[in-house]
Amino acid sequence: MSVKKKIKETYGLIATEIFSFGPYKAFRTPGTMCLIVPVSQIEEDELYELYHMSQYLYEKADPYVAQFMVARNGSIFMEHDNQKYVVFKCANNNEGRSLSKGRELARFHQKGRSFPYEVIKTNRIGQWKQLWEKRLDQLENFWRGKVQAHPLDHFEKLFIESFPYYVGLAENSIQYLVDTELDDEPQPIDSATICHHRFTGNVWRQDQLIKLPIDWVFDHASRDIAEYMRDQFFNQQTQFRDSVFLFAEEYDRTTPLSAFSWRLMFSRLLLPVHYFECIENYYLSPETENPYYERKLKDLLSRSSEYEEFLAEFHQMLSMRTKKIYLPNIEWLSYTS
Template structure:
């Protein structure tokens, strides 16, 4: 039996033993292992970073959005033990399900995201472990402190490795940018007043244009956190810059306008978007992922870091052009921009 068939056999055994599900075959959908039973499609999702309490919080969010008739929301398939995850080969997985027959999307990404946030804004149940709203400053400072300590160790070690040389040379610049992002966030919270649209809602860990597609029109709760809507808007723009810069130039403004027409963002919200874009999460994650990856994966992150550094000036120009991407209605809002950006 070849490796692929053996893998499928093991997955079917896992579904049968842990969830009582009898899948006739396994296929790939959106990068995940999937299966069909009756009129339902199931997805086997790795959840190494989520514990059972976090999964139960996400379970209640998905139940709530289904009650609110939010389209494409997947539901959890509990295990035979009543848990929301189960182990296979030392790794934990959740199984999510949705109906086979799903209508293609008709709304633009900006409108659909705004409606998603609006429906989820009335969610009032416990989300202690998935809550991120109001925590950005602490989370960002902790991340900076950890990476700065790691960087100092590398500087003292005088490495010869090419990636580590790039890391050592580039870190002070991105540390400065990160500190600017934190200061901008602090100033926003001091100078501006949140509106009703600034209350917490269900967001995504990293929202992007490839997450909601007609190829896989499913909203997976395992992608979610409880945060300010600006998180998703900022991460969408960041992802477009990194992966589809030409599309960002053509459609970035219309994405923001579609969102703003559907659910207007306050000046507080627009400033939070900018503070999040200022904080170079993409750089931090690339460094962290490199050191957590296997030797086979390391060249991927080295190439990614090189691309980030090569486009650093371009990213500054993107930040400088942020206010020009806003709609005519929104341009009446005064957004403080940093003078050094884009010079």
């Protein structure tokens, strides 16, 4: 059965033309665009949590939130060719060109903080330490295996040589997180909200702004701010300093952040997620993608000193913003006077 027939059978919708929208397939109905999003990797319980989040934000009058289409049989997904899909209904003409991303993200988080239902599957709040330690242990064991195997592969040589440096960064980030949780008292602004797995510059498209629920987790707002800054560092090299600090300021003007938030943000930026994901994706992706991840790893390694400078600048920026925020120094960061 074709996907068009499956959509008509499941939802009663007529998809006259299927086209590409970013990484997804899409079709139009009067007044709406619908995205067909594969979700086989997401557990059903998690999908239902995301469904309730999207319904809640839609009821809070967020015009950019994509809604789950509910099938005729009451299900929130359809099965086609042994795969699970969700059809999302998106409002037409949602241009985000004039939006300030910092301000819009702050408003998004404000609404998400009042989400009234229990969250289990997508919950990450208060779990960073355990998740980071588990990931670091798994990678360290994997690295030891590679060291013992004496690989000839160029990527693996780069991985073996660079890993001890990034272990140090990760251990610093975990210690910084622990110190933050001991030293600082969370404020109401630090309560959990609807966040993104990775909030990058591409998550909210400017040509048609869509807030897609499968991107979401339930976590501390600093997660999104830190991940946006990290993404800008690696992908907007020319103007990144201006853009990331403006982004943080616009967020802070809309929703003033606590000292606890700023310190969590810094601990997350210290964690070399960019390096971990590059290594993991190399081994999890098809071999045809190996050259891409090898180039990416070389780029990350070549910019490690520059990333340290960014961390030092960020640290200094916070210290200058307000004397109320005490940020312990990290000895190996190259602070400038």
